[in-house]
Amino acid sequence: MNIERPIPGALPRALAVSALVIVVACPGRAFGQGEPRDPAAAEALYLSGRKLVTDGNWAEGCAKFQASMELNPASSTLINIAKCHEHEGKLAQAVVDYRRALQLNQDTLGEERKKQLEQVAKDGIAALEPRLARVELVVKARPEGLEVVRDGIRLPLAALGEVIPVDPGKHTFGATAPGHEKVEHAVDLAEGQKATVELALVPASAVVKPPPQDKPKKPAASGGVPIWAYVAGGLGLAAVGTGVYFRFDQMAAEERIKTNCPGEPPVCDPTKSYRPDDDNTRKDRSFYLFVGLTAVGAVGIGAAVFGAVRGLSQKKSQAQSMHLVPYVGRGDGGFVLQGAF
Numbered sequence: 176m177n178i179e180r181p182i183p184g185a186l187p188r189a190l191a192v193s194a195l196v197i198v199v200a201c202p203g204r205a206f207g208q209g210e211p212r213d214p215a216a217a218e219a220l221y222l223s224g225r226k227l228v229t230d231g232n233w234a235e236g237c238a239k240f241q242a243s244m245e246l247n248p249a250s251s252t253l254i255n256i257a258k259c260h261e262h263e264g265k266l267a268q269a270v271v272d273y274r275r276a277l278q279l280n281q282d283t284l285g286e287e288r289k290k291q292l293e294q295v296a297k298d299g300i301a302a303l304e305p306r307l308a309r310v311e312l313v314v315k316a317r318p319e320g321l322e323v324v325r326d327g328i329r330l331p332l333a334a335l336g337e338v339i340p341v342d343p344g345k346h347t348f349g350a351t352a353p354g355h356e357k358v359e360h361a362v363d364l365a366e367g368q369k370a371t372v373e374l375a376l377v378p379a380s381a382v383v384k385p386p387p388q389d390k391p392k393k394p395a396a397s398g399g400v401p402i403w404a405y406v407a408g409g410l411g412l413a414a415v416g417t418g419v420y421f422r423f424d425q426m427a428a429e430e431r432i433k434t435n436c437p438g439e440p441p442v443c444d445p446t447k448s449y450r451p452d453d454d455n456t457r458k459d460r461s462f463y464l465f466v467g468l469t470a471v472g473a474v475g476i477g478a479a480v481f482g483a484v485r486g487l488s489q490k491k492s493q494a495q496s497m498h499l500v501p502y503v504g505r506g507d508g509g510f511v512l513q514g515a516f
Contacts (some may be wrong), residue, residue: 323337
């Protein structure tokens with residue numbers, strides 16, 4: 176509900192006299208003599224707020240009312256601020272605003288206007304008071320240095336045991352005192368609900384705290400040769416074995432050339448049908464494959480040896496040494512794994 180200010184239907188000269196009377200004879204008692212006064216700006220802000228609220232823009236409209244109230248406190252402005260708080264769900268604050276508006280209304284000029292504003296404020300209070308939730312806060316033991324809060328706002332100790340009106344919704348009550356554990360209690364109140372919140376402070380020495388739990392220890396490494404070492408070793412041995420095969424193939428090609436082309440260097444008889452080109456190509460190809468595959472095999476076996484040594488070192492304390500010894504003999508070749516275990 177919005178409160179409109181009626182414009183007296185008097186002559187301009189009478190309006191000027193009335194305005195003079197307002198300024199001189201009715202200083203604001205509720206807000207003090209030192210408050211800034213700008214009635215013209217306050218009136219403009221009030222009218223702007225009325226328009227904004229009528230258009231549904233409560234946020235900006237209510238801000239205009241607050242600004243108008245700061246420049247020139249008026250009962251009608253405060254009633255509109257109460258309706259803003261009611262719109263926001265701040266019912267307890269709205270009731271406070273209505274009560275303050277009744278006090279400020281003593282400065283309103285004109286008995287009829289004063290009665291209208293008084294009735295609006297009283298109707299607002301009567302409509303909101305049944306909707307307020309109420310809480311009785313009880314702290315049985317009151318140790319030295321006791322502090323009580325509601326929703327983070329400190330309450331005077333005189334409020335304990337009194338029924339306090341609050342907005343419907345969720346609220347958190349808490350209490351602290353030196354040498355005592357902090358206690359909190361949350362409640363969710365419906366409109367018109369009354370509740371009693373009891374807070375019991377417990378001395379800190381009486382609280383049994385569970386012993387600190389040790390962090391779980393990481394399982395110790397069990398040691399042993401990892402799987403990838405076996406895989407690398409197996410692939411390395413396969414590569415070396417294939418390389419040895421090509422080494423034999425190379426030797427067979429060389430032997431065939433020597434048989435058909437005796438001498439040093441070998442000289443082939445052109446009258447014979449044998450041509451050494453294929454065997455030379457075969458010999459060279461087998462040689463390169465032998466070198467490449469054995470090199471790859473050596474890398475794989477070396478990685479396997481590294482993994483085995485690393486894994487076994489976690490399981491055995493004695494020193495270990497392993498060596499990879501390559502050999503090439505007549506008709507064969509490869510690697511020999513030697514070491515102390």
